[in-house]
Amino acid sequence: MAEPARVPRQHRPARLRMAALALIPAWIVVIAAYIGTMVWTMVISFTSSKLLPVYNFVGLEQYTRLFASDRWQVSVWHLLVFGVLFIVICLVVGFLLAVALDQKVRFENTFRTIFLYPYAMSFIVTGLIWQWLMNPTLGIQNTMRGLGWESFTFDWAVNSRLAVFALVIAAIWQASGLVMxxxxxxLRGVDSELWKAAKIDRIPTWRVYVSIILPILTPTITTATVLLSIAVIKVYDLVVALTNGGPGTSSEMPAKFVMDNLGTRQNIGLATAASTVMLITVICVISPWLYQTYFRRQSRRPA
Structure with a gap:
């Protein structure tokens, strides 16, 4: 095959300038729509805004009210419980599914599609599906009792002690396919020579996965963890569709706290303070990954 034509060195600066000019509209959108709105949100969080934004600055008063709010504290606790269970179980289930499919099973493409299909759905659809499944009068509980198992219960979506775990189940069902x-x-990028060497040395399969494969997959695991962490922080539509934060506040989440104060409670200042805290949390989650993925790699490149 003929090699692609190379651009002469003297023409490269001109091409780079043209590319930079072509990106100007995109940069304007990024600066105005993303960075601009983030800065505006932070500014409003230091004001006494209620129904409409005002620029009566009150310092950290909204943040003081936020962290003193029982509802916010409950929502943060629920987020921690939901996040830890969701991320850990998704990683474990996704890895086990990937290992199973990596054994060159029959109908691999079919299974892969089935496992990945829930991720193609929105969280609203996922929430509605699991709301029906966990409905005591319509879902799995009613079906099992109709089959004669009268003591069977699966009413987690309406049980105040189990509502958060209902969200965990629904979220895992949707996101574990992505991790897989x-x-x-x-796994498909692991050198087959490693497996041959392990078989020659008679190393148990589980030990190969734990001591060799998992360290190799560290960048993949890190990427999956970051994606899942971002999904945890901004989870809103699943909560609204499945439990609506209830019963009571038993499945309240920070994102729903923000939207409720923006809408029904008409407290923009408090809502923007909460969203600013969430933004800082996202930055804290992403920063180590960005450093590991981009800046540290660039610093290792030879000059």
Whole structure:
């Protein structure tokens, strides 16, 4: 095959300038729509805004009210419980599914599609599906009792002690397919010579996965963890569709706290303070990954 034509060195600066000019509209959108709105949100969080934004600055008063709010504290606790269970179980389930599919099973493409299909749905659809499944009068509980198992209960979505775990189940069902796809891609990139060497040395399969494969998959695991963490912080539509934050506040989440104060409670200042805290949390989650993925790699490149 003929090699692609190379651009002469003297023409490269001109091409780079043209590319930079072509990106100007995109940069304007990024600066105005993303960075601009983030800065505006932070500014409003230091004001006494209620129904409409005003620029009566009150310092950290909204943040003081926020962290003193019982509802906010409950929502943060629920987020921690939901986040830890969701991320850990998704990683484990996704890895196990990837290992199973990596054994060259029959109908691999079919299974892969089935496992990944829930991720193609929105969280609203996922929430509605699991709301029906966990409905005591319509879902799994009613079906099992109709089959004669009268003591069977599966009413987690309306049980104040189990509502958060209902969100965990629904979220895992949707997102574990994404983790499976990422892990499977990582497993397919492992050198087959490693497996041959392990068989020659008679190393148990589980030990190969724990001591060799998982360290190799560290970048993939990190990427999956970051994606899942961002989904945890901004979870809103699943909560609204499945439990609506209830019963009571038993499944309240920070994102719903923000939207409720923006809308029904008409307290923009408090809502923007909460969203600013969430933004800082996202930055704290993403920063180590960005450093590891981009800046540290660039610093290792030879000059």
């Amino acid at each position: 796809a990422l892990m499977l891609a990582g």
